[in-house]
Each structure stands twice: as structure tokens, then as C-alpha cells.
Amino acid sequence: MRKMEKKILRKQIRAQHMLLRHEGIECASHATQSLVIANAGLGNGMSRHQLHRIAENYGVVEALLMPPKKPYSFVKYESTEEAKKAFDALNGKEVTLEDSVQNIVLYCNFVEKVGWKISVPTSLPPDLKVIENIISPEEEREMLESIDWRGDEDTQNAQKTLKHRRVKHFGYEFLYVNNNVDKDKPLPGGLPEICIPFLEKCLKQGYIKHKPDQLTVNQYEPGQGIPPHIDTHSAFEDEIISLSLGSERFAQVAMVGFLKRNRIVMDFKHPDGHTVAVMLPRRSLLVMTGESRYLWSHGITPRKYDVIQASELGQEVGTITADVRDLTLKRRETRTSFTFRKVRRSSCNCTYPSVCDSQKGQQRQAEPSFPHSEMEASELEQEYVHKVYEEIATHFSSTRHSPWPRVAEFLRSLPEGSIVADVGCGNGKYLGISRDLYMIGCDRSKNLVDICAEKNSQAFICDALSVPIRSGSCDACISIAVIHHFSTAERRLAAIRELVRLLKPGGKALIYVWAMEQEYKNQKSKYLKKKHGSKEKEEESNGGTSQGLPDDETDGQLLGDSKDKGCAAQPGSRLPVHTNRTSFPSPDMLVPWHLKGGIKKKGASVAEVSFPAGSKESQQLSPVFHRYYHVFHEGELEAACRSLDCVRILKNYYDQGNWCVVLEKL
Structure with a gap:
């Protein structure tokens, strides 16, 4: 027993050092009302609902703070005695994550206060738009039914099953080997007829200036995603639009609350490292132009859950205030996206040469000389x-x-x-x-x-x-x-x-x-x-x-x-x-x-x-x-x-x- 206690103490001290070194979180050497719990965070699969259920076994939880993408959380109790009780019980406690066979081991330390500076984006990346409810549930159902996933590669359209998702191409096949299309080899049949009224609507409302001639349909199961990328500048014109739809088996669900919650998070990242998580509700249209199209990368992290506000799920969270810090995990549903592009027939002359394949050679000529003065x-x-x-x-x-x-x-x-x-x-x-x-x-x-x-x-x-x-x-x-x-x-x-x-x-x-x-x-x-x-x-x-x-x-x-x-x-x-x-x-x-x-950081065991x-x-x-x-x-x-x-x-x-x-x- 003493050997086990020493091991827990060693891991607890290691957690303390890593929190200080990587996150600047200073742990207290004396008992307080607040705990920081390592391994019990959104970043490693713990939901707010599960952690609250665990924490409230030891007293009244006054506050529960779960920073996004972090593997730790803060819990504040009504009294120091309750926090001490949780500290003794939870240190070294093994927990099975909800909807998972994975076990984690919790390590607790006292902190003086619960606090975390969360930067909440007040706006989308420049030139990016999200238009909600762009189509009706009936139009969604018809578009989903128009895609025959049972076809094989001998059909007139290119269909592939990639590692991260199922994909089907229309108009031109998207070539993943070079992130481009063969402009001299259009696919027979063009775009599906069902898409034409939708595209005419987008043209009329000014979301696009060019009528697309290439369509990629992606189907994502929970846990699937797409790596961060910038669509090749020379391959397509400025506007790229993506329609987010639910899975076919849910297309006729009429519950408004469910439709609102059936969404996915797309991560946008600026070259300086600044990131914005963009929510894409069901039946919404994402419009990328200008800076958001040419400079920011976008991708969907492969995971089964997204971090959202718990209040959106209507969950009971006890005494916890539903504010900007009220974060939890939401399980993803199957999602289908229709991404439309217009094939470019000339070089790109955008104002972002550092990431433009058309302007790489021009950049090289502009490199500097040693100064004269x-x-x-x-x-x-x-x-x-x-x-x-x-x-x-x-x-x-x-x-x-x-x-x-x-x-x-x-x-x-x-x-x-x-x-x-x-x-x-x-x-x-x-x-x-x-x-x-x-x-x-x-x-x-x-x-x-x-x-x-x-x-x-x-x-x-x-x-x-x-x-x-x-x-x-x-x-x-x-x-x-x-x-x-x-x-x-x-x-x-x-x-x-x-x-x-x-x-x-x-x-x-x-x-x-x-x-x-x-x-x-x-x-x-x-x-x-x-x-x-x-x-x-x-x-x-x-x-x-x-x-x-x-x-x-x-x-x-x-x-x-x-x-x-x-x-x-x-x-x-x-x-x-x-x-x-x-x-x-x-x-x-x-x-x-x-x-x-x-x-990338070196991984560690779940313990x-x-x-x-x-x-x-x-x-x-x-x-x-x-x-x-x-x-x-x-x-x-x-x-x-x-x-x-x-x-x-x-x-x-x-x-x-x-x-x-x-x-x-x-």
C-alpha cells in the first residue's frame, strides 16, 4: 500500500510541475477551496457532465471550469473541508470515460483561485461567412438522396473511400496527390441537377460570382475529419462554398433543438498561429473568399466529440453558471458536405504570395542583398x-x-x-x-x-x-x-x-x-x-x-x-x-x-x-x-x-x- 501511495505522490508532483512549466498554473502548498485536476479535461475526453457528477460526490461544487483543448480542469468547492475530501479521494482515482473504454487516472493539487483567460472570438476570420438555414429540410433530404454511395469506380463520377471519410467528385476529380484537378479531363455528366437551383440562389444572393463546375461530396462519420489545408490557389477561383448537411437517416427529424445541435466545428488557423473554431450548423453554407480562402488554413479535427457550451444541450449542471466558460463535449453525428468550386483557367495573382503556388517563383526573385548603407x-x-x-x-x-x-x-x-x-x-x-x-x-x-x-x-x-x-x-x-x-x-x-x-x-x-x-x-x-x-x-x-x-x-x-x-x-x-x-x-x-x-508534443500514458x-x-x-x-x-x-x-x-x-x-x- 505504501508503495502505491508513493507512486501516486510522485505522479501528483509531476502533474504539478508540468502545469507550472507548460501552463503557468502555480499550485498551493496548503489546502484551499479549489482544485486543479490533471487528466480530467476536455482535451482528453472528459465531459463537463461526467466531471460534475464525480466532483459533487464530495461536496457542493461552486464552480467548474474546463478550458478548451486542455487536459485539466478546475473545481471550486463551497468549503476547504469539502475540497480536502475530494483531494484525498480523487488523487490516483481511475475513471472510465463516458462512451469509451479508455481509463484515465486523476491527479489533484490545490490552487488559490479558479481562473482562466479564455479568448472568445468576436468575429469570424476576414472574408468568411456562415449563412444558416440556407436550404429547407426537404431540400436537404433531396440532395442527400441524390448521392448514391453504393456506386463503384466504374460509374461516371469519381468515388473514393479515403482514410478519413467517403468522397465523391463531380465535374472534375479532385486529385489528392497534388491538391489540384486535371483541367483537361472533366468528368462526364457535370454537376448533379439537384444542385443547380441551389447554385442559382447563391449567385442571385451574391454569395458567389462564378458558377461552380466542380463538386466534392464528403461524408464524415463520428471520429473522421479532414487535415488542415489551404485549397491550392492556382486550381480554383476565389469563392469556395461548402454546404453542411446531416446524415440521410436523420434528414426527416423535425425537432428544432436537435437540428440546432447537429453541427460540426471547423478550425481556421492564421499563419501567425491564431485559431478560430467556426460552428457549422446543419443546413448552413460556409463561404470562403479573400483572406479566409487564400491565407487561413481550414480543417476538421478527427474526433468523436466537439467542445461546445453545455447550455446548448440543455443539461442540468447543478450550481454551475452557464457562461462563456460553460464548456462540455458533444458527440458528433454523421455529416455530409457539398463543397463547390470553380476551376481556375489562369494564374492566381492574390495578395498572399507567401502561400500562393502561382507566385512562388516571383517571390524568390525578390530576396534581398547585403546592405550598402x-x-x-x-x-x-x-x-x-x-x-x-x-x-x-x-x-x-x-x-x-x-x-x-x-x-x-x-x-x-x-x-x-x-x-x-x-x-x-x-x-x-x-x-x-x-x-x-x-x-x-x-x-x-x-x-x-x-x-x-x-x-x-x-x-x-x-x-x-x-x-x-x-x-x-x-x-x-x-x-x-x-x-x-x-x-x-x-x-x-x-x-x-x-x-x-x-x-x-x-x-x-x-x-x-x-x-x-x-x-x-x-x-x-x-x-x-x-x-x-x-x-x-x-x-x-x-x-x-x-x-x-x-x-x-x-x-x-x-x-x-x-x-x-x-x-x-x-x-x-x-x-x-x-x-x-x-x-x-x-x-x-x-x-x-x-x-x-x-x-507536436511527446505523448504520455493515460495514467x-x-x-x-x-x-x-x-x-x-x-x-x-x-x-x-x-x-x-x-x-x-x-x-x-x-x-x-x-x-x-x-x-x-x-x-x-x-x-x-x-x-x-x-
Whole structure:
């Protein structure tokens, strides 16, 4: 028995650490009215109704909060005694999920308060419309009956049974091998006659400008979906419309409440990582044009349940208020979609070249050259540093959550009460590293500073060359993976000089920059040792880290003539694009950032806390952004610091692909 208790305690502590590390949830060391329960969340199949039934066995539940897509929930009891009773009973308790054979094990910790910041979209993605009740139940029944799923592949229309759904094509067969159609091989018969009145209605009401000539009919059973994707730009015209219908066996159900609830969730995702879950009620029409058509990916996550508000189900939830946090799981029904497109006969000239297959070649010609002047350097950084980080901020932040050990060591060595500036703080992962320090961050990216604010960290927007902090007011400064983004030696030196200006006499600064030498003292950095295409996270907690080197690059190639390895770029010369997991071709280059549809995390057993992984089926055309970097040779950073007569070097070292300096202001 004692052995089992130790195991439960170990798992409980592990849950506590993971909640703090990944979610910023700090557990209390004493009993409170509120519990956070790991593994009892919407993200791993627990419904609100089931969790409420479990929780109310131990007292009056005052609040029950289930954050969307998360594997944990918060429960607040009327008294601390009731929470303690639940804590003792639920820790290590094995539970079978409703409508499932899967078992989970619950692990509880006390928290001071129940709270979760939920961002509820106030609007759909730009240029996206959902028109409800576009057709009548009778029209729905007729359209569903017109599709003969019993046909075989010898019929006049293309029919396939894919891994994730049943599919049938009309007008042109959609070719999944290249996400396109063969424009010279139309299918006989055209579109079904039953669809013509509906399409004429859409034209008349202005939902589409072109009469579609291609139709894909998808039938989804519960648990099936479609991977996130952007419909190929060159294949189809602007408007793509999709009609959501119920299954044929439910088509004649007349209960209004049932029809309202028979819906599916389609996930839309912007390249910066922002997502919007769009509800598609039965008999509704989804209209994608403009930005929502060309830039946002869309897909249906394969699952048997969707997260919705419990109040929509009319469920009794006891004393729990039905508000924006009133979330539960709703089992999906069979769904059929009719997606209409117009085949494009010319190249796409949309305003989203980063994801446009017609404009890829044109983009490549526009890649930059090494700057001739201060103005060109500033323009290069604006286009290939500042703008890029605004676009990738959310995805970038998701790969930056573990402090690098030697940076943390530097900060924790500072005297209690020290004032510390993190110049180029990114998502602020160092700002809360020690309660004994007063830390303030700044970054050029508004979106990254907004992420700091969401974590309740103190940060503001500014350029690292001009920090609006009084001279001599800081006990220490850190600049981690920032100065290598400045494109001339003069601007890099100016950034170091600005750090020194902020320091009091005797104050210290720690600077990290990428190293040209990814093989040092006969040892390869973690960056080179990782296999190409590795899905491992960029950061780990125990020093086995690439210390900021990109785990998320896409393969690149040199633009223009190659330079000899190690030779600095000359003014006017084309900047090379670095190839993932290889030595750097030049000190000055562009490093690709490939926005992914999902960020995969290693799974864990159901008896442990497991944070949901990104969809492994994500195959969308992901935008690629190029960031400018100057990688430093051995001694280069140290020499730049020594050129300032008001500092001395206390330490310089190599740390997994980075050159690092600790300096002191005299």
C-alpha cells in the first residue's frame, strides 16, 4: 500500500510541475477551496457532465471550469473541508470515460483561485461567412438522396473511400496527390441537377460570382475529419462554398433543438498561429473568399466529440453558471458536405504570395542583398526581422518556454532586489525566473510583448538601439539571441553600447549570439546532431538544448552565386538561404521559419499528465518566412565588447552553438 501511495505522490508532483512549466498554473502548498485536476479535461475526453457528477460526490461544487483543448480542469468547492475530501479521494482515482473504454487516472493539487483567460472570438476570420438555414429540410433530404454511395469506380463520377471519410467528385476529380484537378479531363455528366437551383440562389444572393463546375461530396462519420489545408490557389477561383448537411437517416427529424445541435466545428488557423473554431450548423453554407480562402488554413479535427457550451444541450449542471466558460463535449453525428468550386483557367495573382503556388517563383526573385548603407540595413531588418517576428510570434512563442540553464544561472546569481532589463525579451520566458529580481522586458515585436502581458510580465515595445530607460539605472541586462539580427558591424556595436548605457557602474550584462562554429572542440552542437526532420521540441529543461538555434527551419537553397564558406557577404551580394541542420554557408544569411499547422508534443500514458499534440495529419501548405542573421566567429563578440572603453570582460564561453559574453561596466 505504501508503495502505491508513493507512486501516486510522485505522479501528483509531476502533474504539478508540468502545469507550472507548460501552463503557468502555480499550485498551493496548503489546502484551499479549489482544485486543479490533471487528466480530467476536455482535451482528453472528459465531459463537463461526467466531471460534475464525480466532483459533487464530495461536496457542493461552486464552480467548474474546463478550458478548451486542455487536459485539466478546475473545481471550486463551497468549503476547504469539502475540497480536502475530494483531494484525498480523487488523487490516483481511475475513471472510465463516458462512451469509451479508455481509463484515465486523476491527479489533484490545490490552487488559490479558479481562473482562466479564455479568448472568445468576436468575429469570424476576414472574408468568411456562415449563412444558416440556407436550404429547407426537404431540400436537404433531396440532395442527400441524390448521392448514391453504393456506386463503384466504374460509374461516371469519381468515388473514393479515403482514410478519413467517403468522397465523391463531380465535374472534375479532385486529385489528392497534388491538391489540384486535371483541367483537361472533366468528368462526364457535370454537376448533379439537384444542385443547380441551389447554385442559382447563391449567385442571385451574391454569395458567389462564378458558377461552380466542380463538386466534392464528403461524408464524415463520428471520429473522421479532414487535415488542415489551404485549397491550392492556382486550381480554383476565389469563392469556395461548402454546404453542411446531416446524415440521410436523420434528414426527416423535425425537432428544432436537435437540428440546432447537429453541427460540426471547423478550425481556421492564421499563419501567425491564431485559431478560430467556426460552428457549422446543419443546413448552413460556409463561404470562403479573400483572406479566409487564400491565407487561413481550414480543417476538421478527427474526433468523436466537439467542445461546445453545455447550455446548448440543455443539461442540468447543478450550481454551475452557464457562461462563456460553460464548456462540455458533444458527440458528433454523421455529416455530409457539398463543397463547390470553380476551376481556375489562369494564374492566381492574390495578395498572399507567401502561400500562393502561382507566385512562388516571383517571390524568390525578390530576396534581398547585403546592405550598402545604414538606410538599407534598417530596411533589411524591418522586412526580414521585425515584420517576420510579428507574423510568427504565436508559433515562435510556443517553442520558447524553457529557460536556458546558463542564462538562468546568471540571473539567479544576481543580488536580491536587482533591477534587470531583458532587451529583446521575446515572449518573456526569463521575466518571471526569480521573485528576488525586479525584471522588465522590451522587444521590437508588439505581438510578442502582448504575449508577455498575457503572462502578467512587465514589458514594453522598443528598438534595441534606443531603449527608453534612464542611463545607469539597471544592475544587470541580458540580450539573448538578439544582436545577431543587426545587419552591420556598426549596428551590432551600437546595440552592445546601448546595453552598457543602461547599466550602473559595476553592473553586468550577459549577451548570447549564434555561433558560426557549430562544431567546437571536436563536438557538434545539438543543432547539427539532431536528425533532419526531427519533431523534437527546440528546448528541453536539462541543458540538452540547441540554445536558440532553429528547430523549425525548412530546407533552403542559395540565392544567386554561393560564397566561400566563412566569407562575409559583400555589399550588394545576394544573401544565401540557410539549409536546415547544416553548417552555416556564410556569416550573413537568411534563416527560414516554417510555420507549422500543429506543434507536436511527446505523448504520455493515460495514467500521466499528457498535453494534447498538434494534428499529425497536418499537411497544409505552410508559409515560410525568412529571418536575417549574422552568425559570429569565435572572438568576434568579445572583440566588439572590448572596443568599448567603459567595460571589461568577466567571462566568455561557448554554449551549444552560441558565443556568450558576461561583461561589467567600469
